[in-house]
Every structure is written in C-alpha cells, then in structure tokens.
Amino acid sequence: MNSSERAAVLAEALPYIKAFAGKTVVVKYDGNAITSQELREALISDLVLLSLVGVHMVVVHGDEGEVDTIIDRLRGSHTSTADGSSEQAEAKGMVLAGKINKELTSLINAAGGKAVGISGLDGSLFLAEEINPALITDLIQSGYIPVVAALAQGQEKGSSQLLDANDTASRLAVTLKAAKLILLSNTVGICYNEADDQTLISELRLSVVGRLLRSRVIAGERAKMVDCCVQAIRRGVPRAHILDGRVSHSIIVEMLTDSGIGTMILQDYEGGE
C-alpha cells in the first residue's frame, strides 16, 4: 500500500475517531471465538488503540467453557461439573475472577493499556437485579479500561454467582449510556440461513427482529444474543453489533472504517451508520 492509499484510509477513519471520542463502548469478549494467540493480540491491540484515542472501552467476559477446562486441569481429572452444587459455583466464580479476568487484564496492561479487572462483587457493582455503575464510571474517568467478570454477589454473605455475559454487557451498555454494544461471537453475524454465511444481514431494524424471531429464522444461541441487543436498543443504546470474533481486528474495522462488518441492530426510525 502506498502513502496516498494510507492517507485515504486515515482520512476516512478520523471522523469516526472524533465521533467516538469520549463515548463509551461495551464489548462482550468471547473465549470460544478468540482461540488463537494472534486473534487475542489483535483484539487487545484494538482495545488499547481505541482507548488511546479517547473511546471509553468496557470489556465484559463470562464463562464460555474455559472455566470447566481450568477446573479440570486443576483437579487433574475430567469430572462432570453438571451437578451445579454451590461448591461448583464457587469454584467457577473463583476461576472467572481469579484467572480469566486477571489474564485478560494483565495482557491489556502488557500491551500498553490501563486495564483494571473487576467483578460484580467490587464496589457493589451488581446488586441483585440492579447495576450500580459508579465504580465503572469512576474507572473510566480515571482513564482505565474496566474488564468486568460477569459475576454477582450471591445470596449468602461473601458468596458469588455467575451471570450471563451477553446479558450483563447489554445491561451495562444501557446503564452506562454507551454509544455502542458489541457482542463478539463465533459467527459471521446474523444470517437468514444460519448455514450460509452469504445470507448475512448487515443491518437489522427493531421492527424486523420480532418477525425473524417469531418465525424462528433467528433461533438458539443467536436468538439470545439478538435479544440482548434488542434490549439495549430499546433502552437507549443507539447501536448494537454482533461481530465475528474470529476475524482479526473486527472491532476496529467496524468502528473506524466505512465498511461495517457483522450485523448491526438499530431502531426503526434511525439511519444506518
């Protein structure tokens, strides 16, 4: 690529940078999609860069299978964790907050970002059904990237319980009045025909979503993700995206170039980006 092409890309990106400066973007990390070291580094680079130009990035992560693997490795045996005992839940919470969260935080810091790993137990962030965002807004104001483990205070004093990460990200986006909710996933986005990536729906209006869910064109895991997006849009988040976490730099491409990728969900009456 020559200098003039580079200049063109930059000229295209800069208005977006300006538009998002000072805005909050909530990203749901997906351990199932971001499986290679390379993908993870690209993602972390995107987070750090966007943070550097003034976008307030908030990362949410939950348990996508990694937790069981780690517990098994720790135990030295492949045991079923299906029993759902309170001890199991405790172990899972510990792995989420003590391992996955700290690792992600630590990698962002190593890449030059300023990340702080927290969970719903810190600063009374998630209390029962309510979100108390003061800790996150305080961290954002001080320039940190909060990395939030989807974990809430449990019923018993000092105990914890796991939350759904997509739902948590959606609710955080609403509470933080985010400009954007991005759910990373291991799909190209929402397709008319799940088996055919060519049928990707780039832009999905709220009024269409209901029909597609009722007719079960969107179903299963994808329906859950779409629902989280719908909740966010209905409660004031302008844009929600389902992006392919398996594509390198998908966040930066979506946010800073004219070519959107994945599926964007938005209100009926607003124009696309």
Add this chain to the structure above:
Amino acid sequence: MNSSERAAVLAEALPYIKAFAGKTVVVKYDGNAITSQELREALISDLVLLSLVGVHMVVVHGDEGEVDTIIDRLRGSHTSTADGSSEQAEAKGMVLAGKINKELTSLINAAGGKAVGISGLDGSLFLAEEINPALITDLIQSGYIPVVAALAQGQEKGSSQLLDANDTASRLAVTLKAAKLILLSNTVGICYNEADDQTLISELRLSVVGRLLRSRVIAGERAKMVDCCVQAIRRGVPRAHILDGRVSHSIIVEMLTDSGIGTMILQDYEGGE
C-alpha cells in the same frame, strides 16, 4: 456506661479522627489471626467506620495457609503443595485474587463500605520491583477502599506470582506516603520474651530495633514483620504498628483512643503518639 462516660470517650476520639482525616493507612490483613466470624465482622466494621470519617484505608492480603486449604477442598484431596510448580503458583494466584480477595471485598461492601478488590495485575500496579500506585490513588480519590491481593505479574505474559503480604503492605505504605502501616498478626505484638505477653514492648525506636534483632531477642516471623515496619519508617512512614488481630476492634482502639495497643515502631527522634 452512662452518657457522660460516652461523651468522654468521644471527646477523646475526635481529635484523632480529625488528625487522620484525608490520611492513608495501610492495613495488612491476617487470615491466621482473624479466624472467627465475629473477629472478621469487627475488623470490617472498623475499616468501614474509619473510611466513613475520611481515613483512606488500604487493605493488603496474601496467602496465610488458606489458599492451600481451598485448593485441597477443590481437589477433594489433601495433597502436598510444596513442589512449587508453576501450575501450583497459578492455582494459588487464582485462589488469592478470585476467592479470598473477592470475599473480603464483598463483605466490606455488604457492611456499607465501598471496596474494590484488585491485585498487582490491575492497572500495572506492581511491575517487577516497582510499585505504580496510580490505580490505588485513583480509587482512594473516588472514595473506595482498595483491597489488594499480594500478587504481581509473572515473567510470562498473562501469568502471575505471589508476593509477601507484609512486605507488599510496607512498600505500598511508603509509595502512598501513608500516615500509618498496620500489620495485623496473631501475636500481642513484639515482646522481650516471646513466651510472655507481659513483656510486650509498646514503643520501639529504630535505634533499639537493630540491637534487638542482632541479639536475636526478636527473631523468626516476628523479625520479618519488624523488618517490614523498619523499612517503612526509614522511607518516611511516620508510624508502623504490629497489632493483635485476635483482639476485637484492635484497629479502632489503636487509632481513636489514647490507649495504644500492640507494638508501635517509630523514628528515634520523634515523640510517641
């Protein structure tokens, strides 16, 4: 106790409250001393109350045997953890940051405080030998009680390593220009005769400490704690205390009444409190 006695206690306490307002106090928590539910609640009440009247409380905790117990319980077997393999270290870090830290944080929040559990991996707090206190000062400024797991970033990207909690508390106190370092312990303080609590030394000047260490009057674990205090005093912390964590409300008694308890270590040329 009648009203006038209560008034007398308050009259005695208020100047201390004023003196510590806006000052930072670093407390090293000790899981071995604070074994009962009642002691833990008294301690948490002290932390919350001091925080409420404007003292910036910072709590540091490490691994005092609890970690192994938890790992064993998780594994369902009592196995030696002495091999020190990197996997062991990883498991320990996870328990520290994901369980002990979150539990303490969660209990403080439940008692009406505003605690945030962090570790050396957050905000690049502990980098190699250096402490970068920005995250803690940011949290303090926003009114939070940082609960710090004595854990640093490891050599490998994303890995972690355990730190000594007394030493970490001492170094944090220096970096934060704390007014006080309090090491909770399961002893009454430093005694001339370790076996006889009646020989407790209430006030220990720096010049005396060297002699007592060389003559091995102070030795073993207690020598290590004293050394952490000495380092803090030498680098500018005005007062360091070794308090009995097994005594209910020992922090509040030390900080807000005329009757100090435990051992206070201070410069040669300064007066006692």
Add this chain to the structure above:
Amino acid sequence: MNSSERAAVLAEALPYIKAFAGKTVVVKYDGNAITSQELREALISDLVLLSLVGVHMVVVHGDEGEVDTIIDRLRGSHTSTADGSSEQAEAKGMVLAGKINKELTSLINAAGGKAVGISGLDGSLFLAEEINPALITDLIQSGYIPVVAALAQGQEKGSSQLLDANDTASRLAVTLKAAKLILLSNTVGICYNEADDQTLISELRLSVVGRLLRSRVIAGERAKMVDCCVQAIRRGVPRAHILDGRVSHSIIVEMLTDSGIGTMILQDYEGGE
C-alpha cells in the same frame, strides 16, 4: 472503662459523625443555664470538636440577664433598666456585641476552634424581618464558627435593636437549611408536669404540640421555646431540640450517641432519630 467498651462507643458514634458531616447545626447558647466555668468549657469543647469533624456549627446568643448585670457593674449602681429608653437599648446592644459575643468568640478560639463574632449589623445579616445569610454561609464555607449576637439594625441609621435569641436561632436554622436546631435551656426539656423532671417528653410530634399548647400543659417560657422549634420544623428543619444546658456535654451526647436527651420535636410522619 476498658478498650473494648471505648471501641463500642466509637462504633456507635461514627455513623452520626458521617451523617452530620457538611450539615449545619444552629445552637442557641443560654447564659442562664451555662453558669459555671466547667459547663462553659464542656460546651465550647463540644462546639470545637463537632466543627473539627466537619459539622457546620452556628451559635446564636442573646441577652439572658447578663447584659443588665454588666451595665450595672459598669455604672457602679444597681439601677432599673426597665425604662426601655433608646439609650438603654443602645447600651444593651453594645454589651451584647462588644462583650458577651466577643468573650464567647474568644473562648472558642482559645480552645482551638475558628470562631468569628458577628451580629445582625454585619453584612446586612438581619434587615428588618428578612435574613440575608450570605455572610454566615461565607464564613461557614471558610471553616469558621459564626457566633451571632441577636441584634439587628435599628430604625435610625447606625442604631441597633435587640432580638429574641430563640426566635433568631429558629429563623437562622430555616434560612441556612440547617439539619438541626438546638435550643439550650435551664430545664431538662419539655415535661408533662413542669415540676416533675420524670415526666420529660423525649419526642414530640407536631400534631401533639398544638394540643399541649392549647391545654396549657406547655406554657410560659417553655411554650415560647417550643413555638420556635415548631416554626423551624414547619419550615423544613428536620429536627429541633430543647436540651439542658446545665448537663455537661449535652450537645455531643445528643448528636453522637444512641441515647438522645432533652426533648426532640419533629414532623408527624417522620421516624425518630
């Protein structure tokens, strides 16, 4: 009292300290009740301490017999001052602002407080029926304890007139949006039977007050004080208290312990403290 009892008193007090921090409390001083040197010192100690922990204390005082005594002493004769001539009024104003006010101010300063003696003639504080609180709020913001002589600008340029101190305190509490009005008096509080201190009414709701006044259960001087409290409550001050100035540290006991003393007057629909 042992350490653990002291800790209990402090644990009880600290939430009150927090609750009153940054709030304004107006105290009407009573020269008839505070007759001994010891009582006066205890009161001044309370004012200074509460000010130290961040409560904005405002003291109001008037003429409770002392003024005549001073004028008589000055004149070297015991003359009737009942004629109420303008010269008499002038002399009284001078004694109030130039002697009683300055003495109180000076004693608070000597005890480590930061007091400023003012009267209604300063900063156009009391203009006719209006209160212009800018000077008091300015002093409070700068950390001073305003000691206010109940004296207003007179009809003639440069002249002054005496005000009722209870009424002035009540009106100031309203204007300053105080959290509390405290009228010190030489009674235990309001009693069902004025002759029997055992019949003290600890808590008096607005709806009950009217009945007690109409039935003349509360009458005379006490009725005037109660009326000042009622006016303050009706116009937004949450709590008004009639405390016994003859009891040492009565303010601190009322404000920082669970055991209220004297009579507290409050709205019908609110809970007690």
Add this chain to the structure above:
Amino acid sequence: MNSSERAAVLAEALPYIKAFAGKTVVVKYDGNAITSQELREALISDLVLLSLVGVHMVVVHGDEGEVDTIIDRLRGSHTSTADGSSEQAEAKGMVLAGKINKELTSLINAAGGKAVGISGLDGSLFLAEEINPALITDLIQSGYIPVVAALAQGQEKGSSQLLDANDTASRLAVTLKAAKLILLSNTVGICYNEADDQTLISELRLSVVGRLLRSRVIAGERAKMVDCCVQAIRRGVPRAHILDGRVSHSIIVEMLTDSGIGTMILQDYEGGE
C-alpha cells in the same frame, strides 16, 4: 462642569481604577477628624465606591476619645477614666467592638457596601504580637469590607486589650501585602513648620524621614504616625499616606486623580505616583 470636562476627569481616573483593582488598601479611620455627618458620609461613599470597582478596602479604627465620652454618657457622670483598671479596659473594649465598630459597619452597609465588623478576638486575628490574617483575607475574597476594631485578646481567657490603631493599620497593611496604607488624621499632612499648612511636604522619601525625626522637625503625634508609615514602607508596602480626614472625599481624590493630597511616604529609589 461640562461633559467634556467630566470625560477628562474620568479618562484620568480609569487607569488608577485599573491599577488598584484587586489590590488591598488599608485605611485608618479617625474619629477626631471625621466629626461631621457630612464628612462621615463622604468617607463611607468613597469606601463603598472603591470597593465597588474592585479595590479591597480594609478599615481599621481605634479609640480617639469617643470611647470615654460614650462610657461617661452611659454612666451619667463625667468620671475620670485615667485609673486604667482592668475593668476600665474591659469597658473600653466593649465600646470599641460593640458600639463604634458596629456603627461604622452598619453605616457602610446602609450605603450599599458589604461590611463586616470584626476585632482581634475574631478568628484569632491578633495573637500576642502576631497577626493571623486568614479571617480578613477570607472576608476580602468573599467581597466584604472588614472593619477592624484595634482590639486584641488579653492575657486572661476571654479578656481583651486595646491596641494603637495607627500601628495596627500599619502592621495589617504589611501582613496583607497592601498596595497602600492610608492614615486619616486631623492635619493637612506633614509640614516643615507644623503651624503653617503652606509648608506641607507632598512626598517624603525614607532617607529624609530619619533626618526630619532626629532634628525634631516632625515630632509628637505626627512623628508616631510617620513612624507607622515608615514601618510599613520598610516591610514592603509601596506607598503610605497621611491624609486630612477633614477634607471631603480625600481618599478618592488621592487614589483616583493625578492630584495627590496630604503627604505620601515612599522608598528612596522609587518614583512618585
């Protein structure tokens, strides 16, 4: 006077207004000079006006004979007050702070200024030989004109002692880093021949002052005033003035027109105004 002459006066004044904006000027009031109602009103008008355009005016007053008159009037007899008993001193302090100070304050407020009457007993303003100007600077910052009674805390708790007003004004000017010290007096200024106003010295350099004092050209009361000016100049006040209080608007003429009046005392090496 026609419009163009008025414009010329204003054009002349405005640079002075600008030059003094935000600066502090200490004025010693003189009850012996300002004897008529008209003079007093002109003076108060000057103070208010200068304050309105942003000059920080501070007024100091003491006892110039009025105190005795008032005490006598109060007593209904003309008694000698020469005994200097402590009771006498107390009475004088009371008159100063409670009558003269309040009257002056009240008149300034009536003329549209914002005055606060204080004395050395307020805010620990004068402690022994030291001046603690925080209260005055706080009042100035809030836009008030402090009217200061030359009265300090006495040896005994709660007692007071009279200070020399010229000396107090001089010391206040130094502490407040005033731009100007103005001593009002009942003379035209300093003259070579005290009996002949035509011999007025308009400008007096420090080096000349010593000679004139030693040769007793300047003596008596005038020497005391000159000495107060000299102390102020030596300790950093740029200009000190002895003005005739019997001339209407003498302050405004001195400060806002090219034609200085009275005697100005200044450093050797600096130019006149």
Add this chain to the structure above:
Amino acid sequence: MNSSERAAVLAEALPYIKAFAGKTVVVKYDGNAITSQELREALISDLVLLSLVGVHMVVVHGDEGEVDTIIDRLRGSHTSTADGSSEQAEAKGMVLAGKINKELTSLINAAGGKAVGISGLDGSLFLAEEINPALITDLIQSGYIPVVAALAQGQEKGSSQLLDANDTASRLAVTLKAAKLILLSNTVGICYNEADDQTLISELRLSVVGRLLRSRVIAGERAKMVDCCVQAIRRGVPRAHILDGRVSHSIIVEMLTDSGIGTMILQDYEGGE
C-alpha cells in the same frame, strides 16, 4: 477644576462602571464621523478605558466611503466603482479586512488595549443569515476587544460579501445579549427637525418610533439607523443609542455620566437611564 469637583464626577461615574462591569456593549464605528486624528484617539481611549474597567466592548465597522478612496489611491486613478462586479466586491472586502480593520485593531493595541481584528469569515462568525457568536464570546472571555469587519462568507467558496455595518452591529448586539448598542454617526442624534439640532430627541420610546417613521419625521439614513436600533430593542437589547461621533469622548460621556447625549431608544414600559 478643583479636587472636590473631580471627586464629584468620579462619585457620579463609579456606579455606572459597576453596572456595566461584565456586560457587553456593541459599538458601530463610523469612518465618516471620526475624521480627525484627535477624534479617533479620543474614541480609542474610550474603548480601552471601558475595556480596562471590565466592560466587554465589541467594535463593528463597515465601509463608509473609505474603501473606495483606498482602492482609488491604490489604482492611482479615480474610477467609478459603481459597477458592482464581483471583482469590485472582492477588492472592497480585502480593503475592509486587510486595511481598515487592521488599522483600527493596531491603534487600539498601541493604546494599551487588547484588540483582535476579525470578520465574518473567521470562526464561521456570519453564516448566511445566522450569527454564530462563539468566536466573539471566546475572545471576550479571554479579555480581547473584537474589532469586527462587516464581511460575510460569499456564495462561492473562499469569496466574501460586504454587510451593512449598522445592521450587523444590531444583530450582533442581539446575539451577544449586549446591554447596549451604540451607533456612532455624523449627526447629533435624531431630531424632530433634521435641520435643527435644537430639536434633538433625547429619549425615544418604541411606540413613538413607528409614528415618527410613518409620518416621515425620521427618514433616509437616519431612518435606517433607527430601524437597526428598533430591531435590537425588540429582540432584547435594553438600550440603543445614536451618538455623535464628531463629539470627543461621546461614548464615555454617555456611559459614565448622568448627562446622556444623542438619542436613546428604549422599550415603552421601561424607565430611562
């Protein structure tokens, strides 16, 4: 004029100075009236002085014949400029912004003011029919005197067009919520009989203006000026003045003395100044 007369003028001026402090006054400069060096210097002195005492002065100027003279001088010939070609307009804009504006700015700066010459092309000040006052308010906030050439962006990119200076001043006064609009002119003001200066109307109410315009008592150039004043008053500017630019210091006489000059236009229901 003696000192006491000077003091009287100042005493009269100071309340006006206070009243206008922090307020904005828009002055339309008139090159036809201010023909001598002396008049120009008096005007500039007025602007600088009013700016020094805190009035936010904004100067607007247009083309009153000077532009043609300059172009002719530049061309070395006296050519008709009546053709109104776009090249002509361009030349005029250039002279306005590059010569008249810079000269005025430069003279104010030389007299000790802080002036910045701008035009409607700077900071998108005049866009089509809209005024975007951010640049002027920013300059005012930083203490500058904006000198505004009545020039707007033209239809073509980079081109400019001349505006009517009276109308521009009027609209700026409205947008800036000015306290006063002053149109300098080469008349004594508005007269009942244009030929007789003795018939000057000092104060003109809105309701009267309409009648005088309809009956053509006010006509021609003067009607245009009056109309600009009327627009300003109707849209919230409290006072509009037509002053004689040929009278030295007319602005300062109008603004800072009791004797207004020229014609003041104001609402029906408000009192005069």
Add this chain to the structure above:
Amino acid sequence: MNSSERAAVLAEALPYIKAFAGKTVVVKYDGNAITSQELREALISDLVLLSLVGVHMVVVHGDEGEVDTIIDRLRGSHTSTADGSSEQAEAKGMVLAGKINKELTSLINAAGGKAVGISGLDGSLFLAEEINPALITDLIQSGYIPVVAALAQGQEKGSSQLLDANDTASRLAVTLKAAKLILLSNTVGICYNEADDQTLISELRLSVVGRLLRSRVIAGERAKMVDCCVQAIRRGVPRAHILDGRVSHSIIVEMLTDSGIGTMILQDYEGGE
C-alpha cells in the same frame, strides 16, 4: 484495499494520533507549491482532521508572489512593484491580511474546521522582535486553528510590515513550544544534489547541517529554510520538517504513518521518529 489492510493502517496511525494529541504543530503554508484546487483541498482536509483528533494546528503564511499578482489584477496593469515604497508595503499587507488570509481561513471553516485569521497586528502578537503568543494560545485553548499572516506592526502608528513566513513560523514554533515545525515547500526536501530528487536526505542531524551549509551543498532558498529549522531545533522544538507541498496529504503521511517523507531535521543526540 481490504478491511484487514485498512485495519493495519489504522493500527499504525493511532499511536501517532495519541502522541500528538494536545501538542502544537506549526505549519508554514506555501502558495507556490499548493497551486491546484485539489492540493489545497487535501491540505485543508489534513489540517481539519488533525485538529479534530486534538492536535493544535497553527498555520503561518506569507507572500509568495500571489500578492503582486493580486495587486496587479486590482490595478488592471502589470506594473513593477520593486520600488518598495511604503504605499506598496501597505498594499501588500492589505492583500496578505485581507485576501490570502481570509480565503484560507474561510476554506478551512467551509471544510468543517474552526479557523480564525489573524496577523501580527492582532493582540499585539508580533511586537518588534518579540512574539507575544497569548492570542494564539487563547485561540488554541478555545479549539480554533489560528491562520497567521506574517505581518507585523510597522514603525508608524497603524502601519504594517511584511515578515518572512518561514522565519515567522520557526519563531512561533519556538514560542509556542510546538512539537513540530513543518515548512511546506515546492521541493521534495533537502537533497545532496539539488537537481536529483533521488539524493533526498530523509534525516538531517544538527551537526551535519553546519557542514552541508558551509560546503554549500545546501544553498539559496533551501539554505534559508534549513536555517529556520535549525533555529527552531536549537531553541527546543523537537522536530522540524521540510515537506513537499506538491504531494497530496503530505502532512498526514508524515505525521500519522511510519513512512516519513521529505527531510526531517533534529538534534544530534536524539533518535529519529
């Protein structure tokens, strides 16, 4: 170019954006190089974009032949302007400030920037040999792009004189503590052999510059530009660049990509960019 290539360009640019955020960059515009409409639009786009992401852009321009052309066109004849009469200088200043400056300003505003055209006559910017940068820093703080005509106040009141634009830009960069000085020119940069663009020197250390100037490898106009860069570097500007104004987007390529263009001049002991 595909998405991943775009992402790569952005990833490369963002650290530079961050590094320059809040920094000042002074650009000397060159009318001889930027001859086409397209080049001018690309340059203006670069200025606006850099301004949007927080770089404080300051543009300096002078007279590069355009002035004479405009004057000739205005005069309708091709006359020699070599006589250098004061009238000529005046005409030139007028064209610079009233035409070239306003045009550039107007174009930046039309492209969405916030530009203000000023000259050395505004805000006393250039006084004799001194630069008083308050006006520029005020404008920068308010978010404007100052477009500065290289024009200073002349000897006579109200007159002006032309300055060398390269030199003015260099001095402004020093005074504003700019991070970068960029001189646009109609050359590729500095070459060993002026006739051969292939001999371009990308990076030039101060110690080498002297040698190249003395040996006349760099001479003529280029020597003057290099000298302006050297002066800036010596007085604290970290980087100075001579860029080819004839290359589209040369500023953005230099500032936001890894591939520098033109010649960069820097200190001996510092690393390249």
